[in-house]
Amino acid sequence: MRKFHWVHAAAAWCAAGALGCGNGDDTTTISPPDAAAEAGDATSSHDGEVPEAATEAGPPDGATSGAEAAFMPDVAGDSGSDAAGVQETGAPPADAGPPKRLLLSYNGSSQSELAAFGLDSRAIDGRLVYPGFIGATFVGRGAPWLLEQSVDVVARLDPGRPWVVGSSWNVALSDRPDGGYSYSDPVGVVVTAGNKAYVLRYTRNDVAVLDASQGVDAGAPAGTIDLGGQVQAGGDGVVEMSAGVYVASRQILYVLLGNIDKNNVGCNGYCFLCSTTHPTVVGIDVASDKLVDLNGSAPGTALTLDGYSPVFGTGAMAYDAAQDRLIVLETGCNETAADGGVGPIVRREVEELSLFTGASRTLLDLDTQGFPQSLTYIDAHRAIVQLDSTYAWDPTTSALGRTIPNAPDAFAWDGADALLGLSTRYGADGGLQGYDVVSVRIADGAVTKLGADPFTLTGGFLGGVGLWPAP
Numbered sequence: 001m002r003k004f005h006w007v008h009a010a011a012a013w014c015a016a017g018a019l020g021c022g023n024g025d026d027t028t029t030i031s032p033p034d035a036a037a038e039a040g041d042a043t044s045s046h047d048g049e050v051p052e053a054a055t056e057a058g059p060p061d062g063a064t065s066g067a068e069a070a071f072m073p074d075v076a077g078d079s080g081s082d083a084a085g086v087q088e089t090g091a092p093p094a095d096a097g098p099p100k101r102l103l104l105s106y107n108g109s110s111q112s113e114l115a116a117f118g119l120d121s122r123a124i125d126g127r128l129v130y131p132g133f134i135g136a137t138f139v140g141r142g143a144p145w146l147l148e149q150s151v152d153v154v155a156r157l158d159p160g161r162p163w164v165v166g167s168s169w170n171v172a173l174s175d176r177p178d179g180g181y182s183y184s185d186p187v188g189v190v191v192t193a194g195n196k197a198y199v200l201r202y203t204r205n206d207v208a209v210l211d212a213s214q215g216v217d218a219g220a221p222a223g224t225i226d227l228g229g230q231v232q233a234g235g236d237g238v239v240e241m242s243a244g245v246y247v248a249s250r251q252i253l254y255v256l257l258g259n260i261d262k263n264n265v266g267c268n269g270y271c272f273l274c275s276t277t278h279p280t281v282v283g284i285d286v287a288s289d290k291l292v293d294l295n296g297s298a299p300g301t302a303l304t305l306d307g308y309s310p311v312f313g314t315g316a317m318a319y320d321a322a323q324d325r326l327i328v329l330e331t332g333c334n335e336t337a338a339d340g341g342v343g344p345i346v347r348r349e350v351e352e353l354s355l356f357t358g359a360s361r362t363l364l365d366l367d368t369q370g371f372p373q374s375l376t377y378i379d380a381h382r383a384i385v386q387l388d389s390t391y392a393w394d395p396t397t398s399a400l401g402r403t404i405p406n407a408p409d410a411f412a413w414d415g416a417d418a419l420l421g422l423s424t425r426y427g428a429d430g431g432l433q434g435y436d437v438v439s440v441r442i443a444d445g446a447v448t449k450l451g452a453d454p455f456t457l458t459g460g461f462l463g464g465v466g467l468w469p470a471p
Contacts, residue, residue, distance in 0.1 A: 105463030126163035200241040243316035274333040308347035315374025405445025415471025
């Protein structure tokens with residue numbers, strides 16, 4: 001969902017530079033619903049992960065040689081009535097499915113922006129400016145979603161015009177912990193069989209359950225699922241819902257819980273110190289909305305991982321149906337040194353969790369690598385791991401493969417042989433100039449420029465890239 005993960009660690013926050021300007025496209029501006037929760041401080045950033053620019057103790061970052069993932073070229077990857085105030089510039093023929101579009105997100109100081117870039121039109125087909133300083137898109141089953149994270153709103157977008165809101169729900173609810181964040185920070189919407197959708201809220205302990213068939217404006221959730229019983233001693237009182245996948249054969253929604261302690265920090269607030277907690281995975285029976293006991297005779301109902309602080313959103317966890325396992329990317333933590341200072345990074349890894357045995361194991365040790373951003377799992381021999389650089393990885397090996405040259409700063413896999421996304425453009429003086437929309441071939445890093453400067457907002461930072469429809 002997002003390339004740049006911005007984290008609250010104690011009182012320290014990190015933000016990225018701003019830019020972007022575009023014109024000649026269609027814009028919708030929406031106001032926050034009356035029931036929306038208070039937006040956070042515009043100088044704040046996302047909580048839950050340490051900033052990429054954080055100072056980290058431990059071994060220096062560096063690439064590791066290893067077997068290369070096999071990415072063979074396949075095909076080129078870049079090849080109704082209007083709502084009030086909205087015009088269409090890239091609508092498909094009535095009998096065709098939705099055209100491929102990149103859903104590009106930008107977070108400003110008090111407003112955020114979605115720009116829908118058409119891969120056929122090579123232009124912005126439409127855009128949406130919405131309230132709040134954090135937001136992103138989430139590509140779900142049947143439709144893309146907009147997460148207005150700092151104002152507690154999730155919106156189902158029109159599949160054919162993914163800059164137009166079809167329905168929206170307010171997910172603030174009433175489960176804010178004492179002293180907790182003013183916004184619930186929805187990080188994902190998992191749509192299961194039928195029209196049931198589950199909203200994962202990073203700073204809360206209740207899952208919001210929606211009837212996605214409704215046509216509502218700031219509607220109320222149909223129900224909730226309380227995960228407060230999964231809070232671990234030694235944590236910060238919140239389970240940190242990070243990602244979810246629905247396995248239809250079991251009718252179970254698997255939810256990744258970070259279970260970190262955001263108050264246990266070092267590096268002047270820029271890195272997490274290791275707590276006694278562990279990430280877990282819980283299962284929700286989507287027929288009853290009750291927790292499933294995943295671990296048999298062992299205490300509790302969850303399965304436990306060995307890493308620490310998973311990333312969140314679509315790049316956090318993948319389901320590998322062939323081996324019936326979940327694959328999780330975790331950012332790790334710093335040990336406390338003998339003198340009380342900050343020690344080396346540990347528990348930074350890609351981890352496997354078998355849904356057949358319940359056992360976990362490390363697939364890829366990343367303790368000496370840069371800060372993890374996202375994992376794109378493709379198949380048994382192909383995956384993409386984004387750290388400080390972006391790497392091909394063969395998941396049957398225990399080492400990163402080759403660096404993918406010129407990889408975008410934020411991207412989505414095109415389903416074939418390329419990464420589609422945004423690359424930052426700098427001036428001769430090193431200053432931030434803008435963003436290029438690019439297609440980068442995985443095999444050799446060849447770049448095709450598709451467009452430039454898709455955003456109208458400035459003074460903020462890149463929110464992320466989604467591809468709709470998904471491969």
